Amino acid sequence: MMASGNNKPGVLGKKAIGPGEIKKMDPIQRARHMAYEQPSKSIAASLAVTQTRLKEHALKSISASKQRVLDPQQEMQNKVVGQLKAAEAHNRIRLMRIRFQHMRAQELNNLISCQPTARDAIRLEVFLPPRPHTDKSCDPLRWQQRERVESLLEDDRGLMTNRIP
Known part of the structure; x- marks a missing residue:
């Protein structure tokens, strides 16, 4: 059974689009249309060659991994x-x-x-x-140094700590 208006036998509801009409389509529509088209003979042949090479490579890698048992x-x-x-x-x-x-x-x-x-x-x-602080329990300052530091800290007006510019 062929649907009326179809140029391809066995395809229902799909009419053939010529190369001129494909060129007139916008790129997105053309890509969608070409995604469902059968590839040309040269492309199909190169795909078949690539698939066979991939299968051979997979078989080689499997056999090599079996042989790679380490002592x-x-x-x-x-x-x-x-x-x-x-x-x-x-x-x-x-x-x-x-x-x-x-x-x-x-x-x-x-x-x-x-x-x-x-x-x-x-x-x-x-x-x-x-x-960083180390856990030393002893005071690193001697008692004279400690008195000097405390007197410097108690100097509120900065008389002992002002630096000469």
């Missing part, structure tokens, strides 16, 4: 190499962390030294220590 000595060596690489990565991270802490300490020391008064510098150093 225990090789597996042990691979494990040791993996552990060495992990240790190197851990060491790089540790060095990067140390380098960052050192640069941060330098920046904070610079910021502290650029304060206009010694009192501001001491306050900033108390609130932003250049190095």
Whole structure:
């Protein structure tokens, strides 16, 4: 049974569109139409060749993976190499962390030294220590240094801490 107006036998409700009409279509409509068309003989042949190459490659990779069974000595060596690489990565991270802490300490020391008064510098150093606090229970200052720091902090008018510009 053929539908009336069809140029292709066995296709119901679809009429053939000539190359001139395809060229007149906008690109989206042309792409939709061409998506359902049968490819030309040269394109179909190249698709068949590509499919056979892909199947051959898949078969080769499967057979190669079966042949690649490692002996225990090789597996042990691979494990040791993996552990060495992990240790190197851990060491790089540790060095990067140390380098960052050192640069941060330098920046904070610079910021502290650029304060206009010694009192501001001491306050900033108390609130932003250049190095992280270590859990030391002893006081790092001797009693004379402690008295000097406390007298500087008690100086409200800044008579002892004003710097000469």
